Structures are given as structure tokens and as C-alpha cells.
Amino acid sequence: MSTHGFDTLDDLPADRRLLVRLDLNSPIEDGTPTDNRRFERHAETVRELADAGHRVVLLAHQGRPGRDDFVSLDGHAGILAEHVGQGIGFVADTHGEAAVDAIDALDPGEILLLENTRMCDDELPEADPEAKADTEFVRTLAAHVDAYVNDAYSAAHRSHASLVGFPEVLPAYAGRVMATEYAANTAIAxxxxxxxxxxxxxxxxxxxxxxxxxxxxxxxxxxxxxxxxxxxxxxxxxxxxxxxxxxxxxxxxxxxxxxxxxxxxxxxxxxxxxxxxxxxxxxxxxxxxxxxxxxxxxxxxxxxxxxxxxxxxxxxxxxxxxxxxxxxxxxxxxxxxxxxxxxxxxxxxxxxxxxxxxxxxxxxxxxxxxxxxxxxxxxxxDHVSIAGGAYIRALTGRPLAGVEALKRAASR
Ligand SMILES: Nc1ncnc2c1ncn2[C@@H]1O[C@H](COP(=O)(O)OP(=O)(O)OP(=O)(O)O)[C@@H](O)[C@H]1O
Ligand SMILES: O=C(O)[C@H](O)COP(=O)(O)O
The missing domain is CATH 3.40.50.1260 (Phosphoglycerate kinase, N-terminal domain)
Known part of the structure; x- marks a missing residue:
């Protein structure tokens, strides 16, 4: 366990089928995501996991329902693949049959991105972790993986299903971006x-x-x-x-x-x-x-x-x-x-x-x-953070729902 009270990738057993939450929320121009630092930083975590031979299933969100930037993650898969240096499969489904079949078909070292988590009704709004863990979204996907990795520090202030639900029911680990940003922002506070x-x-x-x-x-x-x-x-x-x-x-x-x-x-x-x-x-x-x-x-x-x-x-x-x-x-x-x-x-x-x-x-x-x-x-x-809301909340010393969920998982 890290000194921060959560497990990290250093604690992860070999050969896992992993659900990995990233934050690829990006500015959208003409319906398409624009490349930015979030892709570059998360790519390092994803590459490390794929190179280690894990089967990697990625979750991320984009925009909010009702806004112009609420789009599919189809375009995100291509940008991330460029940064990772490896192909990334994409399935336009959050947790239905197509998503589950694609997860089950993964070979070691392969990477798959599922559809925008916010297209699933269970993701929003904010609710307590137990309620989020008891959603069809979490129950369905959790049954097809061995462990959960949260790398989405910049979304960790939101108590959404993909951030707080999975660590209630799966062994959970902080990704490299999560661990680095958490350490830097907590030190600043x-x-x-x-x-x-x-x-x-x-x-x-x-x-x-x-x-x-x-x-x-x-x-x-x-x-x-x-x-x-x-x-x-x-x-x-x-x-x-x-x-x-x-x-x-x-x-x-x-x-x-x-x-x-x-x-x-x-x-x-x-x-x-x-x-x-x-x-x-x-x-x-x-x-x-x-x-x-x-x-x-x-x-x-x-x-x-x-x-x-x-x-x-x-x-x-x-x-x-x-x-x-x-x-x-x-x-x-x-x-x-x-x-x-x-x-x-x-x-x-x-x-x-x-x-x-x-x-x-x-x-x-x-x-x-x-x-x-x-x-x-x-x-x-001194520090350029890819997080916005999470970084300023950390400055106030307030806990972040996603980080607290990782700590609870580590103490179980
Ligand atoms: N007057 C304005 N009208 C419209 N947009 C604005 C205005 N001023 C700033 N912005 C937009 O604000 C955006 C950046 O702020 P935003 O609140 O989205 O924070 P952020 O840096 O992305 O943090 P987070 O990670 O929380 O999203 C810029 O993309 C910029 O175009
Ligand atoms: O871009 C962000 O700051 C995070 O992804 C959180 O997005 P949200 O403010 O739409 O919840």
C-alpha cells in the first residue's frame, strides 16, 4: 500500500483483466475531441498495463447530457492509440452484450475502450458509493473483470458510478496519473x-x-x-x-x-x-x-x-x-x-x-x-495539473470521493 493509504500499480498482481477509469474529457471542436495533455499522461498508465500483459478495458466520460460536448468516445480511441503506440478497440456500448462480448474476447496486452460512461443512466447523478455499486452498470462490468484501476484524478471529486461504484466491489488500485497528481496536490495544500x-x-x-x-x-x-x-x-x-x-x-x-x-x-x-x-x-x-x-x-x-x-x-x-x-x-x-x-x-x-x-x-x-x-x-x-475541479478542491483539504473509495478498497 502507498503512504497515501491506497494501493497503486506497484501492488497489482500479474495477468489481470482490468477495468481502468481514465479522464479523457476534452474540448470538442466540430464534434471531434481535440488532443490534449490528458491523452498524453493517461497513455503512460495504459501502456504500462498493456506491456505488463494485462487485458485492459478503459472507461471514460465526455461532456454532460444536453451539452454540445456530450459525444461518443469513438474519436478518443484513435487519439489515445497514437499516444500509447498500440491499437485500441472501441465498442459503442457501455455495459450491454456488445461491451461484455468484447471484454471477454480480449487477449493479454490488448486494449479496449467502452462508450462514454455518461451515456449510461447509472453513471450520473452523484450518489453514495454503495448505491452506485448496486447499479446494473457496475454489477455487469464487475462480473467480467478481476480488478479496477482509477487513473482519473481530475474526475475524482465526482461521486459517479465509474469512480466510486467499482472500488466497492473489486480490488482497486490508483493508476500512475492518479497517484502522481494526488501526491502533488496534497503536498501543495x-x-x-x-x-x-x-x-x-x-x-x-x-x-x-x-x-x-x-x-x-x-x-x-x-x-x-x-x-x-x-x-x-x-x-x-x-x-x-x-x-x-x-x-x-x-x-x-x-x-x-x-x-x-x-x-x-x-x-x-x-x-x-x-x-x-x-x-x-x-x-x-x-x-x-x-x-x-x-x-x-x-x-x-x-x-x-x-x-x-x-x-x-x-x-x-x-x-x-x-x-x-x-x-x-x-x-x-x-x-x-x-x-x-x-x-x-x-x-x-x-x-x-x-x-x-x-x-x-x-x-x-x-x-x-x-x-x-x-x-x-x-x-x-511548479506544477501543471491536468485536473481542474479536483485540484482546487484538494487545496481546500476536502476529501475526493474517488480517492476515498480507493482507500476503503485498500483497507478491506
Ligand atoms: N468568457 C468566456 N466565455 C466562454 N468561455 C470561456 C470564457 N472565459 C473562459 N472560457 C473557457 O473556459 C475554459 C477553461 O475553463 P474550464 O472551467 O473549462 O476549466 P478547465 O481548465 O478545463 O478545468 P476542468 O478540468 O475543471 O474542466 C476555456 O476553454 C475557455 O475557452
Ligand atoms: O473535465 C473535468 O474537469 C472532469 O472530467 C470532470 O468533468 P465534469 O465537471 O463534467 O464532471
């Missing part, structure tokens, strides 16, 4: 810093970050906000931003409903710790759609456009705070950095972190991609 501690908060998952901001209020001096969370805080301050203008897209309003009381309370009680954008950028509707236009927040008087980045003045002010910090934690991008005109906020802040001698962690499956995309060196950051 216990560190003390001699100087200002800053957290840069953005991205689309405002609900995740707002809860964590509330919990970390005593250990972080400055929160610098962008992305969807940033706009929801501006909305709470009475600005006409942070509303869904496209009825097809649900980015702001439901997260506002869920969090506005918490946001208002934080602004009242610790508003001096929270820095919001003073200018924002949007795409010129009269241009090609990619031309960047900036506007001061105080000059926005109607809900007319969707904002895609913080403004240049905000980005520079945030970079100044970074240069004056002993530690900087990033969760979520300050804008839609994938579209270069709207990368200014994210890249300006990341460059300031890279140039400054502060302790730095950049987290988030999407956000960590900005480092390579804009030519920054990973070595200029």
Missing part, C-alpha cells in the same frame, strides 16, 4: 508561503470555483477573476454582464441561480480580497467575428454582447499583482484563449507567472493547454 498568495479564477465552471473561493478565503489574499465566474461577480455588482444571450447556451443563468447568494455574501464580507475586471473584450459583430473590441465595464449599459476575455487594462493589472506574489494558483482561463484574439488575459497572466519567481500551479484540463499552445515552458511552473 499543506504549504505555507512567505508573502502574498494569489488565485486566478476563470473558466466556465463557475460553480466549482465559487465554492472553493469561499472555502479558501482565509488562505488566499487576492482572487483575480475572469471567465464566467468573473462576469457573475460583476452581475452581482449591478453590471449588465453575465447573462445568457443565446437561448441555446447555458453558461451563466443557471450558475447564477445556484450561486448568487454566495457571491453577494462574499462581495459583502470579503470584497477587498476580490478583484474584478475593469474592462472586457468581445468579438466585433460587424467584423469577421474574430476582431477584438474592448470596453470599460463602467461603460457597459446594455446586455448586448457576450464577452470573451478580460480587457488589456485588466490583464496588465492582474499581471502586476502576480509579480508581487509569493504563490499563484490558476484555475480556469480568463477568456476563450483557444481563439487567439481572446487569449490576451490568460496569456498575459501566465507569462507574468512564468517570469516571476513565485510558487505556481496551473490547473484545469483546458487551462493547462494554454501553456503549450502559446509557447510557454512547463518548467517555468
Amino acid at each position: 499543506g504549504r505555507e508561503f512567505d508573502g502574498r498568495v494569489t488565485m486566478v479564477v476563470g473558466g466556465t465552471k463557475a460553480t466549482d470555483v465559487i465554492e472553493v473561493m469561499d472555502a479558501l478565503g482565509d488562505s488566499v489574499d487576492d482572487f483575480l477573476l475572469g471567465g464566467i465566474a468573473g462576469e457573475l461577480f460583476l452581475r452581482a455588482g449591478g453590471h449588465p454582464v453575465g447573462f445568457d444571450l443565446d437561448p441555446e447556451r447555458d453558461l451563466y443563468d443557471s450558475q447564477w441561480e445556484r450561486n448568487h447568494e454566495l457571491i453577494e455574501g462574499m462581495l459583502d464580507e470579503r470584497g477587498d480580497q476580490i478583484t474584478l475586471a475593469t474592462d472586457l473584450a468581445y468579438a466585433d459583430p460587424d467584423g469577421t467575428g474574430r476582431e477584438r473590441v474592448e470596453i470599460a465595464v463602467d461603460d457597459i449599459d446594455e446586455k448586448e454582447v457576450s464577452f470573451l476575455d478580460v480587457g488589456t487594462g485588466t490583464a496588465e493589472a492582474y499581471a502586476d499583482v502576480v509579480r508581487d506574489s509569493a504563490a499563484v494558483f490558476v484555475k480556469g482561463a480568463l477568456g476563450v484563449f483557444e481563439d487567439e484574439p481572446f487569449s490576451v488575459g490568460t496569456v498575459t497572466v501566465l507569462e507574468a507567472i512564468a517570469e516571476t519567481d513565485c510558487f505556481s500551479v496551473v490547473g484545469g484540463g483546458d487551462t493547462s493547454r494554454a501553456i503549450e499552445r502559446y509557447g510557454l515552458a512547463e518548467s517555468d511552473f
